[in-house]
Amino acid sequence: MTRWLVETNGDIRAEIQPSLVKGLYGGVPIFLGGVLNTIAVSTLIGVRIPTWPFLLWAAIEIALGLVRLPLLIHAHRAIAAGGRPRTDLYIALAVLWAASVGYGALISLASGDFVASTLACLSAAAMAGGIAFRNFSAPRLVAVMIALSLGPCMIGGFLSGEPILAVIALQIPAYGYAVTVAAFRLHGLLVRTMESEHANRQLALHDPLTGLRNRAGLEEEVERRLALRDAHGPTALLYLDLDGFKGVNDTYGHAAGDALLRQLAHRLLGATAPDDLVARIGGDEFVVVTSGLDGAAAVEKGERIGAALSTRSYDLGRDTARVGVSVGVAVDPVHGRDFESLFSSADAALYRAKALGRSACLVAAAPPPVRHDWRAARACG
Missing domain, CATH: 3.30.70.270 (Reverse transcriptase/Diguanylate cyclase domain)
Structure with a gap:
């Protein structure tokens, strides 16, 4: 599953694919900004509405943050040492995190609480943009994470009791489609740039007659x-x-x-x-x-x-x-x-x-x- 999420159709050099996967491991400060945001939002809403669905959401966000941060640090160290990070687990947890953001937006909208709904939906929308432009080296992963984080908002709109919020069912697909297309285009630009760099490196380090190293x-x-x-x-x-x-x-x-x-x-x-x-x-x-x-x-x-x-x-x-x-x-x-x-x-x-x-x-x-x-x-x- 994780291999399908990080790979795309088309002829991509085998030498480039590992570099694309490494691009998923963004900087720790950026990661902390997203994690702290979702933990803060889920915790505040849990304090405002202290029922088990909201307390469960806050607990999930905290647990995911505590697991994902050491995993990211380990990945940076492994890459620096020429080792192999735990990519499968890292991607699986990223997908689970997107689903937890969507779950929070769903229960917040369904609660009918205006403040909780506003906080949860703003957080989900902000995370969707970050997902797209942080993970565009794997556009399929972007599409899945956006669907999991924003998709539940459509259901929540119908469950909110406010008919006007049904418009979310039109907004979310259009927004998700636009962001996903942008991720695929950025991915294509990245691949072409990396292939050009690889070709130039091959010319610089290899003998044109025999293909051996120069x-x-x-x-x-x-x-x-x-x-x-x-x-x-x-x-x-x-x-x-x-x-x-x-x-x-x-x-x-x-x-x-x-x-x-x-x-x-x-x-x-x-x-x-x-x-x-x-x-x-x-x-x-x-x-x-x-x-x-x-x-x-x-x-x-x-x-x-x-x-x-x-x-x-x-x-x-x-x-x-x-x-x-x-x-x-x-x-x-x-x-x-x-x-x-x-x-x-x-x-x-x-x-x-x-x-x-x-x-x-x-x-x-x-x-x-x-x-x-x-x-x-x-x-x-």
Whole structure:
């Protein structure tokens, strides 16, 4: 039910949907304004008309506020930490809250008390506007919440004993329809904006020829993994360079070279684990980033990848060609604690591998320990 409420018909990228759901978790001050309003209105009316339907309404509003506020705070913390908020429960309680607002308006109108009816209906109308413009990332949820909060007002108008209030039956559908349409339009604008941002980000972080990450995307992912080292273990960077690729370009042309690179990228994805990152950083240079391997294991993986890429020929149309692969390996924290250090170390190891006759895989040499001469430091002091 909650999935249907937050999703809409149409082609929305899977990468965008989580961001739309996160949009439902507005700021705590805005949330408190709405909750305190409904609690205050229900409590005041309960004091004015101390019968069990009104006391029950006040109790429901207070209970929902006490549950929803910690849930919202937890959601903000989970999102900030990269975790998963309890979205199903949050949405279910939001729907229940809208129903409680509608229930209060219904019993207030049915009571015939002018003051209670005015307070309850003004509160419901105000909440409807807030619902629409706070939750427009999920317009179906908006439509359901508005129907539950304002719909009972129509019934209450007939139960009030005032014939003129029957006009509510015409006002509420028109108002609800207008606000819901506005929510759907804002949702469409939001989706188009987010899709445009996603497309621009894809262009900025991905190689147009192979679809793999480019250098900027590679650096971003490596830094992210290094920050999560305690959870995922050491990060290994495997720097690959093709042996003999220039001959393919010179003999068959750049179109054939591009075809080989696309095939190699596909083969490289098949030779790596699902959680590995594969990038093309230019020309015939590729990088594989993997987590949880030490130097020896990373070298073994580099050798397997090199074999997978070089043992079979590549289809160039009328011809075929083979290339070899040289690999340089660097692992944090031995060879560095940031992207530039790891990349430079892997590059140096790759240079040594190609100097050995190509199609080799070498791990970078460990940097010499930094020696601190206390006597020299004392003399400087």
